[in-house]
Amino acid sequence: MVAYHDTEWGVPVSDDRLHFEFLVLDTFQAGLSWAVIxxxxxxxxxxxxxxYPHIVSSFDNxxxxxxMNNVSIVRNRAKIEATVSNAARFLxxxxxxxxxxxxxxxxxxxxTIRNRWPDTGDVPAFTRESERMSEALRRRGFRFVGPTVCYAYMQGAGIVNDHVTSCFRHEEVSRLARR
Known part of the structure; x- marks a missing residue:
């Protein structure tokens, strides 16, 4: 968890495969702790x-x-089916x-939206941007992409910098931000 925070979380993503990975992981994280994922x-x-979305989109029943029998992942039928469907929508x-x-x-x-939250309690669960993203993805047929999932995805993919100002990563990630 610390390594993810210290090296990945909030770093702007431009690679489509990595976008898909973050989107899938945030889908599975819904209702669970990030540590589990x-x-x-x-x-x-x-x-x-x-x-790779072109491979995942071809998964059959x-x-x-x-x-669903893989004990190493989160076994949730709806999330697995959504991931396969979302891969096709992604393409x-x-x-x-x-x-x-x-x-x-x-x-x-x-x-990158560069926030300056003084405390983790100030960080919202979703924003207008994540609501707009959620609506657009749903219109395109994506599933498990509510505003909270979208905001978590935006944070992970560096679309928003939500490291609190006292965190050493806040300034580091700000320097990497897209302008």
């Missing part, structure tokens, strides 16, 4: 073929049933916009 991240990578967005990255950063006009 991070502890199983490598198992998720193996189960979901390193998060037999493959999804095998995932559609790539086809339409050239990259998922171009689409997803459009919600912040291509720039």
């Amino acid at each position: 991070l502890h199983r991240r490598e198992a998720f990578r193996q189960a979901f073929k390193n998060f 037999d493959r999804m049933n095998r995932l 559609e967005v790539q086809s339409e916009f050239g990259t998922f990255d171009a689409f997803i950063w459009s919600f912040t006009e291509g720039r």
Whole structure:
């Protein structure tokens, strides 16, 4: 958990495969602790073929049933089915916009939102931007992408910098922000 915070969380993402990974992990995290997901991240990578959406989108019922029997991941049928469906939607967005990255950063006009929260209790669960993102993804057929999941995704993918101001990563991540 510490290594993720100290090296990845909040660093702006531009790679579509990594966008898909973060989106999948945030989908599975809904209702659970982030520590549970991070502890199983490598198992998720193996189960979901390193998060290549063109591979995941081809998973059939037999493959999804095998995932339901994989004790190394979170076994939630609705989330597994949503991930396979979302992979196909992800590919559609790539086809339409050239990259998922171009689409997803459009919600912040291509720039990182750089917050200056003094305390973790000040960090919201969702924002107007995450609500807009959620609505747009749902219109495109994505599932398990409510405003809170979208905001967690935005934080992880560096679309928003929510490191509190007293955190050593706040300034480091601010220097990496898209402007």
